[in-house]
Amino acid sequence: MATPxxxxxxxxxxxxxxxxxxxxxxxxxxxxILGVLGRG
Numbered sequence: 001m002a003t004p005x006x007x008x009x010x011x012x013x014x015x016x017x018x019x020x021x022x023x024x025x026x027x028x029x030x031x032x033i034l035g036v037l038g039r040g
Contacts, residue, residue, distance in 0.1 A: 009015065 010018070
């Protein structure tokens with residue numbers, strides 16, 4: 001496994017924002033599935 005090149009990483013605040021967006025998108029998908037299943 002290669003060591004990541006830290007020079008190519010996004011700034012921490014940008015990276016955190018992207019992570020939050022991904023979590024929110026995943027949560028929205030789960031909420032939609034629950035709605036389809038009639039539990040939401």
